[in-house]
Amino acid sequence: MSSQAADLARCLARDAEAVCRRYLSNGRRQGRYWLVGDLANTPGRSLFVRLTGPESGKGAAGKWTDAATLRDVLDEARSFLSLPRLEPPPDCHRRQPPAPMGSPESARRLFAMAQPISGTIAEAYLRNRGITALHDAPALRFHPCCYYRPDADAPTEIWPALIAAVTDLSGDITGAHRTWLDPTGEDKAPVDTPRRAMGHLLGHGVRFGVVTDVMVAGEGIETVLSVRSVLPNLPMVAALSANHLAALLLPAMLRRLYVVRDNDPAGGFAGATLTERAQAAGIEALTLSPMLGDFNEDLRRLGVHHLRTALRFQLAPEDVPRFLSLTDRPPGSGR
Secondary structure (H helix, E strand, O other): OHHHHHHHHHHHHHOHHHHHHHHOOOOEEEOOEEEEOOOOOOOOOOEEEEOOOOOOOOOOOOOEEEHHHHHHHHHHHHHHOOOOOOOOOHHHHOOOOOOOOOOHHHHHHHHHHOEEOOOOHHHHHHHHOOOOOOOOOOOEEEEEEEEEOOOOOOOOEEEEEEEEEEEOOOOOEEEEEEEEEOOOOOOEOOOOOOEEEEEOOOOOEEEEOOOOOEEEEEOOHHHHHHHHOOOOOOOEEEOOOHHHHHOOOOOOOOOEEEEEOOOOHHHHHHHHHHHHHHHHOOOEEEEEOOOOOOHHHHHHHHOHHHHHHHHHOOOOHHHHHHHOOOOOOOOOOOO
């Protein structure tokens, strides 16, 4: 009987979208998923069904997750494995006044509640994007149950998220950036805006390494970490958007700045603006340009060997022996 049930499940999974359209008709397709409120066909977005993928195993078509009950699932799993529940630190039991929504204080609290990314869905997500240079990256953390609200009138959903601390030049947290993730770690969550920032961002960024005299600056976290795959010891900062890259504040001791540009009009304008500002401050500014849309696309589609070769010819000659990695496994890359 169990074999017949398994065969039936595989047949249904092969036509997952048709099944969803018939039995979960109050939902809608978004990318590779069907979104609906729950298995009772309630309108909403808490439950998602994967529409494409292999017949079984990781990422299989027909697999579903209810984001609204994800916290309960995690607690039940820890109980089954005889693991302690994740309790907040003792200080968190003290009543604190609520922080203003979207404020630097709310960003600091969110980052404090998150955990290191090692072994988490966030690490899996980055590795699935070809990024293994995760050494010296305390600015990145993981939150297993991060609130997401599509809009002000929609119910709150719960998704795992990559949390990045946005800091000023002195290292103080001024904001946080959230990337909501698919629980498999294969991609971002199937929501309308899987990336959102909070707090004070202008002039600040997500920092990797300690700046001395040379630094790299780019837009996205994944873009900057892709460059870091072959320049593992060069300090970098992700400004999170083209506008914020153009307005990035530069350290007083900086002597050379590498501006990572994305191949689009906004990226070109932001890179040119930051270059002009750096040069006006007496800082040498050099541009690092990808072959494709951005450096993460280069890393995933062309490979680390190509990326290393391309960047070697864009660096100042004295920085090649100082910063360029000669191996495919930068410090802390692990497996």
